[in-house]
Each structure stands twice: as C-alpha cells, then as structure tokens.
Amino acid sequence: MNFSIVRRRLAPVAVAGAAALVLSACGSDPETDATSDTAGGDGGGETDDSGDGSESSLSGSLSGAGASSQESAVQAWIAGFQQQNPDVTVNYAPEGSGAGREQFTSGAVPFAGSDAALDEKEMAAAEDACGAPAVNLPLYIDPIALPYNLPGVDNLNLSPEVIAGIFNEQITNWNDPAIAQDNPDATLPDMPITPVHRSDESGTTENFVDYLSQAAPDAWPHEVSGDWPTDLSGEAAAQTPGVIQAVDAAEGTIGYASAAAVGDRTTVAVGVGEEFVEYSAEAAAAVVANSPQAEGRAEHDLAIDLARDTTESGNYPIVLISYTIVCTAYSDEQTGNLVTEYVSYVASDEGQQAAAEAAGSAPISDEMQTDVQSALDSIEIG
Amino acid sequence: MTTSTEPATKPPGRPRRAKVRPGDRNFSWATRAAGVLILIVLAGVAAFLVREAIPAFRADPAEIDGGEGFFAYVWPLVFGTLVAAFIALIIATPLALGIALFISHYAPRRMAQGLGYVVDLLAAIPSVVYGLWGIQWLAPNVRGTWEWLADNLGFIPLFAGPASATGRTMMTAGVVLAVMILPIITAIAREVFLQTPTLHQEAALALGATRWEMIRMAVLPFGRPGLISGVMLGLGRALGETMAVAMVLSTGGFTWSMVSSGNNTIAAEIALDFPESAGIETNTLIAAGLVLFVITLAVNMLARWIVARREAFSGAN
16 A cells, blocks of 8 residues: 555665766766867967967967876966966866877877876877877976874985885884884884875876886885785875875874975985985986986987986985977967977976976976977977 | 646536646656656666776786786775675664654654754765765774774684774775765655554554554554665665765775775775776776676665565555
C-alpha cells in the first residue's frame, strides 16, 4: 500500500541521484579545464604594417597553453604586457606541460609552457607545425626548498646522499649518525623522520627526484617521474599548500616545495661539493646559468642539462625550470610579432621581476637574457 | 500553464470524458522529454568513458602507471574507494538513524524542525570546506586515537603501525566522508519515518508497547526500504567524493593499515593526477573513472534489489 509508493518514489531517485553525484564527481574538474578553449593566435584586430619596436602598435590576441607550474608567473607577465600594449589580449591555459607540448606540436597554439623541453620526436613534430625548428627558452626558474619541522634545530645541513636516504626511508631517525656528521653543532632529537611528498603528479616532484637521482644515484634507486614512487610510504599531501600544511602539522617532518610557498620556515642547506648552500634566487639562477646546453640542440635552442650534481660554490641545484617554447618562424605576421614582443617582455628585467614578485621565482641571469634575446631575434616573421 | 488549471475551476460531477487540453499534452511531453534526456545524458557519459578508456585497456602494460597494466594499477584504488565508503557508512548509518528517529518521534515539534534544517544545512557545505576542516582540525585531533590503536591493537592488520604522523589516514578520510553523507541519509530516513501510518503506531501503543517497542515494531519495518535507499544514496556520494578525500588523505600504495598513510580512492586519484596528465595517462585515469561508474551502478542495482526483496517481509502491509 503506502509503502510501495514510497519505494517507487525513492528508488529511481536513488539511482538517478547517485549517478548524478558520480558524474559530477568525475566530470567537474576536467571539464572546467577543457572548456577554457584555446584557439591559436587568431587576430582580433588589424595589424599595423610596421610591427617592430613601438609597442603601442601591437594589437590582437595570443593564446598559449601548458605548464601549471608557471601559471602565476604567466598571469603577472600577461598583466604587465597588456598594460604596455592595451590592444593586446594574451591567454594562457594552464592545462599541464604535456597538454601544452601536444597543442604546440600540433600547431594549435603559437607558444607553450612546459616543465620539460621538447624531446627529439616532439621537435620534429614542432618543425612540421612551425615550418622551422622550435626553441625552448628557460624563462621561469623556481627554486625548490626543503622545509623541515624540528624544534630546536634552526640550521640543518644535509648532503645529497642524506637527503636521498631520508626520502627513500633508509634514514629514519633525526639522531642518525649520517645527519649528525653534517651537523656537528646541532642537538638532534631522538625523533622519527616523517618525509612529506606530493600526492598529485607534479613538476616539483619530478625535479626534486631528478636532483636526487643525479646528485645521489646510489641512495636513490627510483625512477624519475612526476609521481612519487608508490613503494615508499611516507606522508603525502595535495599541492604545495598541502605539503606546507603537513610539515607545519607534525614535528619531525621534512618536505619539498616551491621556495615561494615556504616563507620563513626553516629550510635545509643543501650539500654542494664541500659546502652547504641555502636556497636563494641568485644561487638558483646561478646553477641554470652554469648548466650546459642539452646535447644535440640547435644554436638558439636554450634547452639545458641542469647540473644537479654541480660542485660549484654558490649554486643551489634543486630548481624547477619551466620553458617557454616558441617557433623560429611564424607565417602569420601578427602572431609572430605578438609572440616575439611578449616573450621579450617575459625575458626582460621587468618581466622577470614581475614573476619574482608574483610567483617567487628566481630572475634569470643577464647572460641568459642575452641568449634569449638573440634567439628571439632569429625568429623569422611572415 | 494557464489552461491546465482550468479543469479545477469547473463544477465537479459531470460524468463527461475529459478533453485532452493542450496544456495536458504539452506537460506530458515535457516530462517525457526530461525523462528521456537523463537517459541520453547517462548513455552519452558512458559512451564517452568507454571510448576514452579503451586505449588504456589496450595499451602495453609497461606504459601504464606502475608498469604492470591497468588492472594492477586500478585494484588498489578500487579497494581504497570501497574501504573509505564502507568506513563512512559504518559511522554514518547508525548516527543518521538515531538523528532521524529523534527528529520524527522524540524531539518536541519545534525543535525537530530546527534540527532538521541544521542537518540539511550540512549538505550545503562545499566539499573543499570539509577537506580543510579534515586537514586542519580533524586530523591533528584524531592523530592520538590512531596512535593508540596502532600501539594497542597493532596486531590486527587494519591497525598496524606506525600510525601516520599527521593523522591524515584512511580512517580520518572515512570520518570526513561520514559527516558529508550524514545529511543525505538523515533527510531520507526522517521523511520515511514521518510517513509511518499513524494507525500502525497507535495500534502498537494500544497493545501496550512502549515508545521504543512501537518504533521497533511499526516504524522501523515500515521505513527500512527507505532507509536502505538513503544509505545507498549516501554510499554513492561517498564513492564519488573527490576533493575532501584528495585533500585529507595522505595517499600512497596499497596497505591494509587504516591508521597509517597509504591507499587512495579512484576519484581522488583522478583529481590529483588529471591536471598534469597527458596521452595514455589521461586514458588510464578515464578508465579508472569508468570503473567507478560501473561500481556505482552495481551498488545502486544492489540497493534496488535489496529494497525489492525486503518488500514482502517488511511487515508494513
């Protein structure tokens, strides 16, 4: 009687409701990303015939896509560039490095941001799309600091082997002799070490792990990837704020995070050669400047092999670099002008300073600026 | 719409065959269209998931995360998803039952209404807020409990130590999920209990039953199918919940221990890895989404089956 009405009314509701919940659960996040559509550099207004020099003559719109790591820097660059050129609109879709490279090599966007340089296959695809080789420009340097939470210890020196041992869970207590050896003056407590890593896939993880495997190959047996090795337990936390929060929440923790987010927390001085280097913007820019160009790259391609295992004084080897990838030829004059002007603003002192303020990145060295400018000068337009 | 109200204004009692008015016809079509639309959307989503998931099933096992193929990748996630939802249900169901009975049968009317609103309000809080609450308040406060469990009941694999230093464990995620699904279960249980025929309740009381006995004999059997539906709705939400789990849980590989860090759910894995995924990785995540879709569908069919089976024995008829 009554009861069957209730049942009839509720059961479909249950099914539909639950289905809707699931749909929204797995649909919402990706979809918002996907809808921020990126059309290529299609011009909104007419280009003035002389696209050189005078910035006010620029107009139109420019769309890029790629790494989310440099997103807040890109926002600052876009704001600064649009202020100089009021008729220009620049969009950047932070869909991830992979998506950015994919769209760039298929010709969908005229520039891309990526935490990794294009590989050989992608370079070939990009050459097809551009009609000329692409170049990778390291314009965003983000030092990765290692914050730790250890009351009574304000300075902590750790050599690469010890860092790898800690994150590989071989060194499990703060009073371990290996740590004491680097820190003769500190009173290290008898406390278990809780390493904190990112639970989401991230360029920060990839660069940190890359550092460990290059600087301490014997102590770090795991593959280099943006995902933390699943056979390690440790603590995991989502995104940079999550890592910081986890480090704050418990004593005995140590994590890795973009230096901008670390603030005035105690951080590890990393062993480089015979000395220990605290992270700083200068030390991070120095390691990028001192790193050799990656093998087999063309003249203006600034893809570098980061010297993670550097022993040079004053270099801080744990950095994330994010490239801006552009073509060396643009058939569309307007797009070409917009790209060169935008990227040269990004590489300028002003652009690098804006990124440092907005995202805490380390401004690139003067030498790198010159290299980027000559790469931009080599771009053929029209 | 104005035409559809017309029949009500006519004097009653004319035994004439009702004319089909445009309003009736239009409304009937509109509802039918709505019904069909939801099926089309559902089929569309399923088709999309299958299409995007196929490359992951076909891919070389070495290309999938973990390097051992899709099923090796997805089963720990399925386990984590089911366990988190199960913990949430174990906590939320008795609590929701109690709250619903209190509102429907024990509380003074005015208080019952207020309490009902408050519980419903819990459903309006965004899951990100639950996540923040879980990380910043709940985890540090339950850490001691998990440590105690690991120290004293560590011989049971579920509580094997070492307990997480930050308290962000599967158990914590389960507690957060329990709070999140509480309003759904409570709201449905409350509505169903309120519909128990007054005659049944009065009959039980007239036979000398106490209030508890009346509830046991008249209200609970009548409300059981509704309660199960509510629990299944809650389970649906717990299975699909993304943000709160992604934020609260210290994710990792498979472990039996519910008080150390480790395990992950399908929805949280998708949320965490999708933004930086590309190529086959995206397909793998969508395939995991398909698995979640199938699990939820199975859970709902199971719920309907339980409700249908219990009908004959419910005692309500």
